[in-house]
Amino acid sequence: MIKDNVIIIRDFFKLVKGNKKWLFLLFLGSIMAHLSSLLIPVFSSNIVYEVTNRNASATYMNIGLLAITYVAYNLFWYLNYVSYSHNFKYSYKNLREKIIDKVFTYDTEFSNKLSKGTILNTVNTDTANLSEMIDNVCEIMVVFVKVIVMIFIFLKTNIYIGFLVLVLECIYLKSFDYCNVMSTKYLRGQQKYRDKLTDNLSQILNGLGEIKVFNIYDKIKNSFYIIANKWSDQYMAKRKYVNIRASLLPFITHFGKIILYLILVLFVLNGTFEVNMLILLITYFENTMTNTKELMGYSRQIREWSISIMRINNILNYSSKNQITFGMNTNDYINGFIEFKNVSFAYKSKNKGNIENISFTAEPNSITALVGHSGSGKTTITNLILRKYRIDEGTILIDNENIYEYSKEVYSTNVVGVNQSPFMFNMSIRKNLNLIDSNFENQIQACKRVGIHDYIMSLPKGYNTILTENAANFSGGQKQLLAIARTLLSKSEILIFDEVTSSLDTLLVEKIKDIFENLKLDHTIIIVTHKKDVMKIADKIIVLNKGKIVGQGTHEELMKNNSYYIDLQTNNYSSSHKKQEVDAVMPSFDEFGL
Numbered sequence: 218m219i220k221d222n223v224i225i226i227r228d229f230f231k232l233v234k235g236n237k238k239w240l241f242l243l244f245l246g247s248i249m250a251h252l253s254s255l256l257i258p259v260f261s262s263n264i265v266y267e268v269t270n271r272n273a274s275a276t277y278m279n280i281g282l283l284a285i286t287y288v289a290y291n292l293f294w295y296l297n298y299v300s301y302s303h304n305f306k307y308s309y310k311n312l313r314e315k316i317i318d319k320v321f322t323y324d325t326e327f328s329n330k331l332s333k334g335t336i337l338n339t340v341n342t343d344t345a346n347l348s349e350m351i352d353n354v355c356e357i358m359v360v361f362v363k364v365i366v367m368i369f370i371f372l373k374t375n376i377y378i379g380f381l382v383l384v385l386e387c388i389y390l391k392s393f394d395y396c397n398v399m400s401t402k403y404l405r406g407q408q409k410y411r412d413k414l415t416d417n418l419s420q421i422l423n424g425l426g427e428i429k430v431f432n433i434y435d436k437i438k439n440s441f442y443i444i445a446n447k448w449s450d451q452y453m454a455k456r457k458y459v460n461i462r463a464s465l466l467p468f469i470t471h472f473g474k475i476i477l478y479l480i481l482v483l484f485v486l487n488g489t490f491e492v493n494m495l496i497l498l499i500t501y502f503e504n505t506m507t508n509t510k511e512l513m514g515y516s517r518q519i520r521e522w523s524i525s526i527m528r529i530n531n532i533l534n535y536s537s538k539n540q541i542t543f544g545m546n547t548n549d550y551i552n553g554f555i556e557f558k559n560v561s562f563a564y565k566s567k568n569k570g571n572i573e574n575i576s577f578t579a580e581p582n583s584i585t586a587l588v589g590h591s592g593s594g595k596t597t598i599t600n601l602i603l604r605k606y607r608i609d610e611g612t613i614l615i616d617n618e619n620i621y622e623y624s625k626e627v628y629s630t631n632v633v634g635v636n637q638s639p640f641m642f643n644m645s646i647r648k649n650l651n652l653i654d655s656n657f658e659n660q661i662q663a664c665k666r667v668g669i670h671d672y673i674m675s676l677p678k679g680y681n682t683i684l685t686e687n688a689a690n691f692s693g694g695q696k697q698l699l700a701i702a703r704t705l706l707s708k709s710e711i712l713i714f715d716e717v718t719s720s721l722d723t724l725l726v727e728k729i730k731d732i733f734e735n736l737k738l739d740h741t742i743i744i745v746t747h748k749k750d751v752m753k754i755a756d757k758i759i760v761l762n763k764g765k766i767v768g769q770g771t772h773e774e775l776m777k778n779n780s781y782y783i784d785l786q787t788n789n790y791s792s793s794h795k796k797q798e799v800d801a802v803m804p805s806f807d808e809f810g811l
Contacts, residue, residue, distance in 0.1 A: 222516055225523045226354050232526060232533075233312060235351050239303040243352065246297030247359045253290035255366070258500040260286060266493035301352045309348035312529070316340055319533050331532065334415030338408075339532060343525035350522045357515040360508050367505045374498065378480060382502060385473040386509060389466065393513035396462040401520040403458075406451035408524055413444050470506040477502055541607050544622035551631045552616055553710040553741030555579040555602065560611035562601060570597040572764040575611070579757070581710070584733055584742040586752050588785055589761035595745045597764075599713045602743070603634050615711070634713035639700035641691075646673060646699065647680040654706040663705040667732050669698040694725035701732060712736060715745040730754055749786055758782070 235243075260283040267275040320336060368386065372379030421428065421437060428437055481498060484490040556578045563571040569592035579585035587595040600606055601613060604620060613620045620628065642649055650660045660680070664670035672695060676682045684690065691699065697717050704712060714733075718726045726748060734754060736742055744751060752758055753772045760768035760775065760782045768779040775782040 222357065222519055225519050225526065226357075228523070228526050228530075229347065229350055229354065229519075232529060233308050233347050233351065235304050236307040239300045239307065240351070242296055243300035243304055243355050244359070246293045246295075246300055247355050250290055250293035250297060251359050251363045253286050253293060254504070255363070256286050257283065257290070258497050258504070261500065262493040262497035265496055266491060269492065297355075304351050305348045308351060309344055312344045312347060313340060316344065316529060316532055319535075330535070332412060332416045333419060334412040334417075335528070336532070337415055338412055339525075339528050343528050346522045346525040347529065350519065350525075353515045353518050353522075357512060357519065360512045360515070364505055364508050364512060367501050367508070370501060371498070371505075374494075375484075378477070378498065381476065381480070382473070382505065385469060386505065389469045389506065389509055390513065392466055392469070393462060393510070394516065396458040396466070397513065397517040397520055400455045400458040400462070400517065401524070403451045403455035404521050405524050407448055407455065408528075410444055410448035410451060414441070414448060417441050417444055470503075470510075473506070474499070474502060541604050541621065543625040543628065544619075545624060546618060546622045547624050547627055548618070549627050549631070551627070551710045553581040553631075554614075554616050555585075555711065555741060555743070556612075556614040556617075557598070558612040558614065560601070560608050560613060562597060562606060562608050562610075564597075564606075570594055570764075572597050572761075575764075575766055577757075577759050577766060577769060579741055579743055581741045582737055582739070583756040584737050584744060584754060586744045586746055586755035586758045587761060588746065588752060588758055588782070590785075592763075593761040594764045595761055596715055598761075599634060599715050599743060599745055602632060602711070602713060604628065604632075630707060631709050632711045632713070633704050633707050633709040634715060635697070635700045635704050635717050637716040637719055639696060639703075639717075641684050641696065641699070643684060645678075645681045645683050649684060649699075650680075650703055650706060653703055654708075659706060660702075663702040664699075666705060666735065667698045667702045668728060669695065669702055694721050694728075697721065697725075697729070698732075701729075705736075709740075711741045711743070713743045713745075716747070717744075718746060718748050718751055726750060747785075760785070 260279050263279040264276055264283065267279060317340065364386070368379065368383055371382045417440065421441065428434055477499060481490060481495040485492060485495050557575050560575045561573050572594040575594070575598065577585075587598055589595055597606075601608055602620070607621070615623070615632070623631075642652070647657070647660065650663075654660065654663075657680075661670060664673060673680055673682070701714075701717070718729055721729065727750070730751060733742060733744065733751070737756075744755065746752060755772065758768075758770060758772060758775060759766060760779060762781055767781050768775055770779070776786070
């Protein structure tokens with residue numbers, strides 16, 4: 218037990234840094250409060266002794282000392298509690314920021330290894346657990362020393378009584394520790410299934426509309442309940458040891474107290490001890506067992522929170538051979554000339570979307586369209602330009618400079634993308650745009666350029682209109698226009714649009730076509746599309762099939778001599794792509810364990 222706790226405490230202090238001032242006051246308050254508690258039985262037994270001997274002055278003096286000790290005891294605990302509060306705030310803030318900052322820097326592969334449920338529960342629950350643990354570390358150290366001191370008092374008073382207390386203490390400690398070990402084992406199982414429940418519930422909420430449309434509620438509900446039942450099984454297994462710890466282990470204390478009473482009463486009747494000594498030793502025994510219970514309670518929590526240490530370290534210590542780092546190139550004068558040279562990339566977790574030996578260029582002041590059937594590698598190419606993955610082979614250049622050589626600041630302000638379902642925060646339109654550029658005039662100009670300004674101004678609160686979660690109060694087309702306006706505020710040279718017209722009606726597609734034509738005047742535009750009308754406005758079309766380029770040119774050129782592109786212009790392409798869209802928004806049965 219001691220070895221395990223020492224290892225956990227060591228790992229804890231490697232991870233959590235408390236405020237030195239409040240840490241000192243936390244320990245000081247605890248040490249002095251426990252020292253005061255050792256004096257209380259002494260003064261209480263002295264009062265009994267002096268009043269029995271009718272020594273009034275000594276009696277009142279001991280009452281006065283007892284009163285002072287109680288005041289000191291409570292004031293020291295107040296200092297401890299105040300220090301704990303400040304330490305919790307300091308530790309929680311620092312640990313939470315450390316985790317979030319780390320998550321923000323990780324690649325897409327990271328989210329495949331750790332689920333959203335795990336990350337959310339770690340940030341919300343595990344960080345709070347460890348911020349509380351600093352108080353447990355303090356108490357387990359101080360209370361352990363206090364119990365040793367009280368056992369020493371018993372041994373010094375009477376070797377046989379001391380030995381009895383020591384044996385009872387060891388039995389109690391061993392039994393309590395076993396229950397702690399087993400309950401922690403099943404708590405770890407609870408944590409595992411709680412993460413799965415959070416993931417599952419998140420997927421249900423995201424796909425609620427489709428679940429209703431396809432009437433698959435019962436199937437989804439059953440999968441959720443299967444996980445919930447596994448969580449319940451772990452809970453019940455844990456409760457078995459919690460119940461033993463809470464209701465059966467106190468028998469050891471009660472049995473020991475009865476035996477101690479019999480021995481001490483015998484000593485008093487034989488004249489070996491005075492009555493006050495009986496009161497003192499019984500009180501110390503009760504305190505010893507109570508403090509041991511507290512000690513093991515702290516030990517249990519430390520064992521349980523070691524799970525939180527492990528989970529947080531899994532995030533903070535994550536490493537990947539494919540982790541994408543930024544370079545030192547701070548040249549911000551980017552024209553936007555993109556070149557792929559023999560680029561190959563394969564996903565580790567799926568077969569679709571891999572590309573092989575891709576070479577092409579995308580020039581400034583032009584529109585380059587990526588077209589092909591589902592899984593041909595279109596989105597993979599845009600993801601590689603956006604640095605979501607590191608390529609396996611070849612080179613990607615922007616203005617003849619490797620994309621991995623640019624600094625984070627330069628790259629993030631010059632290359633941005635808009636996807637089929639852009640995310641909007643639950644705040645006003647203006648605050649959403651403020652995240653990119655807080656200049657209101659710039660926001661208005663960007664919205665005017667994409668044609669959303671007049672609609673915004675027609676709303677009762679204009680730019681102060683609150684967007685509901687992910688802008689559900691805006692139509693798909695309006696949200697896309699707002700996302701494009703937000704992209705323009707970034708002043709990026711390279712704009713990437715991945716299927717932004719896929720779910721829009723004909724009128725909005727025509728409007729966005731005009732926007733694309735306007736944006737290419739001062740940007741490099743890359744579009745992933747299946748819309749025939751959008752393909753026609755592209756200055757260059759890259760035709761992809763199974764991860765390889767099977768054609769390049771304008772719409773007119775490809776219609777003359779590229780049979781694969783001609784096939785894409787048939788209705789088969791549109792219908793197959795619509796199926797892909799349904800699959801994209803439809804919750805996967807695999808995700809629900811069906």
